[in-house]
Amino acid sequence: MKRGSPSTVVAGLHDIPDGSEFDFVVLGSGAAGLSAAVFAGLYGARVLVVERSGLIGGTSALTAGTLWLPGAYPVDGRSPEEDRLVAGRYLEQATGGDRLAALRGRYLDAASDAIALLERRTSVTFFRRDNHPDYLGAVRGAAVSGRAIEVADFDGRVLGADLRLVRPPLRNFTILGGLAPNRDETRRYSVIAARPASREGVANAVRAFPRVARHLADLLIHRRSSRLTLGNALIGRLLASLMRLGTARVVLNAQPVTLTRGEAGIDAVRIDDGRSSRTIRVSRGVICATGGFTRGPRRESVLGGLPLEWSAVADGARGTAHSLLESVGAVFGRQGTDAFWAPVSLPPGRDGRTEPYPHFALDRGKPGFVIVDRLGRRYLNEADPYHLLGEKMLAHADRAGAPSFLIADESAVRRYGIGAVRPGGWGRRRRLRDGYLTRGRDLGELGDLLGMAPGVLSETIERFNSFAERGEDPDFGRGADPYQRNLGDARQRPNPSLGVVARPPFYAIRIYPGDIGSASGFATDEHARVLDAGGRPIGRLYALGADMRSIMEGGYPGPGITLGPAVVFAHLAIRDAMGDPPGDPP
Ligand SMILES: Cc1cc2nc3c(=O)[nH]c(=O)nc-3n(C[C@H](O)[C@H](O)[C@H](O)COP(=O)(O)OP(=O)(O)OC[C@H]3O[C@@H](n4cnc5c(N)ncnc54)[C@H](O)[C@@H]3O)c2cc1C
Numbered sequence: 397m398k399r400g401s402p403s404t405v406v407a408g409l410h411d412i413p414d415g416s417e418f419d420f421v422v423l424g425s426g427a428a429g430l431s432a433a434v435f436a437g438l439y440g441a442r443v444l445v446v447e448r449s450g451l452i453g454g455t456s457a458l459t460a461g462t463l464w465l466p467g468a469y470p471v472d473g474r475s476p477e478e479d480r481l482v483a484g485r486y487l488e489q490a491t492g493g494d495r496l497a498a499l500r501g502r503y504l505d506a507a508s509d510a511i512a513l514l515e516r517r518t519s520v521t522f523f524r525r526d527n528h529p530d531y532l533g534a535v536r537g538a539a540v541s542g543r544a545i546e547v548a549d550f551d552g553r554v555l556g557a558d559l560r561l562v563r564p565p566l567r568n569f570t571i572l573g574g575l576a577p578n579r580d581e582t583r584r585y586s587v588i589a590a591r592p593a594s595r596e597g598v599a600n601a602v603r604a605f606p607r608v609a610r611h612l613a614d615l616l617i618h619r620r621s622s623r624l625t626l627g628n629a630l631i632g633r634l635l636a637s638l639m640r641l642g643t644a645r646v647v648l649n650a651q652p653v654t655l656t657r658g659e660a661g662i663d664a665v666r667i668d669d670g671r672s673s674r675t676i677r678v679s680r681g682v683i684c685a686t687g688g689f690t691r692g693p694r695r696e697s698v699l700g701g702l703p704l705e706w707s708a709v710a711d712g713a714r715g716t717a718h719s720l721l722e723s724v725g726a727v728f729g730r731q732g733t734d735a736f737w738a739p740v741s742l743p744p745g746r747d748g749r750t751e752p753y754p755h756f757a758l759d760r761g762k763p764g765f766v767i768v769d770r771l772g773r774r775y776l777n778e779a780d781p782y783h784l785l786g787e788k789m790l791a792h793a794d795r796a797g798a799p800s801f802l803i804a805d806e807s808a809v810r811r812y813g814i815g816a817v818r819p820g821g822w823g824r825r826r827r828l829r830d831g832y833l834t835r836g837r838d839l840g841e842l843g844d845l846l847g848m849a850p851g852v853l854s855e856t857i858e859r860f861n862s863f864a865e866r867g868e869d870p871d872f873g874r875g876a877d878p879y880q881r882n883l884g885d886a887r888q889r890p891n892p893s894l895g896v897v898a899r900p901p902f903y904a905i906r907i908y909p910g911d912i913g914s915a916s917g918f919a920t921d922e923h924a925r926v927l928d929a930g931g932r933p934i935g936r937l938y939a940l941g942a943d944m945r946s947i948m949e950g951g952y953p954g955p956g957i958t959l960g961p962a963v964v965f966a967h968l969a970i971r972d973a974m975g976d977p978p979g980d981p982p
Pocket residue numbers: 423424425426427428429446447448449451452453454455456457458459460461462463464566650651652685686687688708709710711712713714715716717754911912913914940941942943955956957958959960962
C-alpha cells in the first residue's frame with residue numbers, strides 16, 4: 397500500500413446496495429470486531445463492519461495494546477506448551493469461579509495459533525514484554541515474564557487518509573499535543589522530565605529527538621501523530637491488514653436496528669445511518685463486538701448508577717445493539733462486579749472536557765505514595781492490581797461519589813509525577829489552579845484542605861512511614877509479590893514499593909473507582925456462539941470482546957486478559973462460522 401493513498405476500506409452506507417449479501421456483518425470496530433474481520437478475510441470471506449461512531453478503534457484504541465497470551469513464549473524455563481498447563485492451573489485459582497473453565501481451556505489451547513496466524517499473514521506483529529507479571533503473584537503458577545505480549549509500534553502513514561479515522565489515544569497519556577509514548581519511551585521521557593540535566597536525562601533527550609521532531613512535523617501534515625503506539629498501533633495494524641486483504645468494507649456512523657432470524661439463525665441485519673437504511677443479508681454470521689454496556693442504560697441497572705464521568709471506556713459502549721440480541725433470545729450473563737476497574741482521577745481539560753486518568757502503573761505503587769479515604773485513613777494496598785483496587789474502592793466508598801485521595805510528597809511528585817502532573821512536577825501550577833491538585837505545606841494543612849479531622853492524616857502517614865523505613869507493610873502487605881514490586885522502583889531498598897512520605901510540601905488528588913471494560917456480557921460457548929436461555933447456540937450469532945461474558949468470571953488475573961480473549965475468540969468464531977476448515981486458511 398502506498399503511503400497516503402486513499403481508503404479502500406471505508407464506505408458510506410449509501411454505497412452498499414440494499415439487499416446486498418455479506419458472509420459476515422461485524423458490529424463494532426474495536427480490537428474484537430476488526431480481528432474478526434481480518435480472520436474472516438484470511439478465510440476469503442466478505443465482511444461488512446458497522447461502526448456506530450465516526451472513529452475506528454473503540455476503547456481498544458485507548459489501551460496499552462497488551463494481550464495475556466500463555467503459550468506464545470517460554471516461561472521460567474518451561475516451553476510454551478508446558479507453560480500452557482501451568483497457566484491453566486493458575487487460572488483455576490485466580491479467576492472468580494469455575495463455571496467457565498471450558499472456555500478458559502479453549503482459550504489457552506487456541507491462543508498461540510490465533511496470534512501466529514496474524515503474525516504470519518497480516519500486518520499485526522507482537523513482541524514479548526518481559527517483567528510484566530501476572531497480577532496475583534501469591535497464586536501458584538503466576539509468571540513474571542512471558543505471558544504478556546504487546547503490539548509493535550506502527551507507521552500510520554500506511555493507512556493514508558484513514559489515519560485520521562483511528563480513534564486518538566487518551567490525551568492524558570500523551571505529550572506535546574498527541575505524542576503517545578510507548579512503554580519504553582514513557583520510562584525514558586520520565587527521566588528527561590524529572591532529571592533533565594543528568595547524564596541519563598541528556599542521553600534520553602538525544603535519543604528522543606528524532607521521534608519528537610517527526611511528531612511535530614506530523615502535526616503540521618496530518619494534524620496528529622503518524623507513529624502509532626500501544627492500542628492505536630493494534631487498531632492501525634488491524635486496519636492496514638483489512639486494506640491489504642481487500643475483503644471488507646467499514647461503514648461509520650451507522651448501527652443495526654433489526655436482526656432477522658430465519659431457520660438457520662440470523663440471516664439479515666437492517667443497518668441505519670440516520671439518513672438511510674439498508675437490509676444486509678448474512679450467510680455466515682453476525683458478530684456483536686460493540687464494546688460492552690458500561691456507558692449505556694445498564695450503567696444504572698447493573699452498576700448502580702455510578703457517575704458516567706468515572707468511566708474510562710470510549711463513548712460508544714452504550715450497549716445499543718444489546719436489546720437486538722436479547723430480542724432474538726440472547727442471555728446477558730452477570731458476574732463478579734460486572735465491570736473491570738481502575739482508580740481514576742479527573743483532570744479538567746483546557747476545553748472544559750474532563751477525560752479520566754486511569755492510575756494503572758505510573759504513580760500509586762511507587763515509593764512515596766499512599767491512598768487514604770475521605771477520613772484520612774489507609775484502607776487498601778496501593779500496589780494491588782488496578783482491578784482489585786477499584787473493587788476495594790467500590791466496597792469502601794459511598795457510591796454517591798466520595799473520593800479517596802492519592803497522597804504524595806515533593807520527592808515522589810518530582811520523580812514520578814502524580815496523575816496528570818508529569819514527572820519533574822510539570823503541570824503542577826495549572827493543576828493547583830484548576831483544583832485537580834491540592835497542596836499543603838505540611839500534612840496538617842493538607843488534611844485540613846481535604847476536609848479531614850485534625851491529626852488523622854498525619855497519624856496515618858507517620859504509621860506508614862515507620863513501615864516504609866522497615867520495608868514491610870504489616871497492615872496491607874504492600875510490595876509482597878512480583879507484580880507489586882515491579883510497580884515500584886527497583887532503586888528503592890529494601891522494598892521497591894515502600895518509601896516514606898516525608899518531604900514537604902505534600903500533595904493530593906481525588907481518585908474514584910472507574911470502569912475500564914465490561915466483565916458481564918452475553919453468554920457464549922467456546923466458539924463464541926451466543927447462547928439462549930436454554931444454553932443452546934443462536935444460529936449465526938457471535939459475541940466477542942467486551943460484549944462476550946468475560947471468561948475470567950469477574951477476575952483479573954493478568955495484563956491483557958480482555959484483549960487476549962477478544963482476538964483469540966475472534967479466530968474461533970470465524971473458524972466455527974466457516975465450518976471449521978482443517979489447518980490454516982489457504
Ligand atoms: C485506558 C484503558 C487501557 C486498557 N488497556 C488494556 C490492555 O492493554 N489490555 C487489555 O486486555 N485490556 C485493556 N483495557 C480494556 C480493553 O480496552 C477493552 O476490554 C477492549 O478494548 C474491548 O474491546 P472491544 O473490541 O470489545 O470493544 P471496543 O474497542 O470498545 O470497540 C467497540 C466498538 O463498537 C462500537 N459500537 C458501539 N455500539 C455499536 C453499535 N450498536 N453498532 C455498531 N458499533 C457499535 C463502538 O463505538 C466501538 O468503536 C483497557 C481499557 C482502558 C479504558
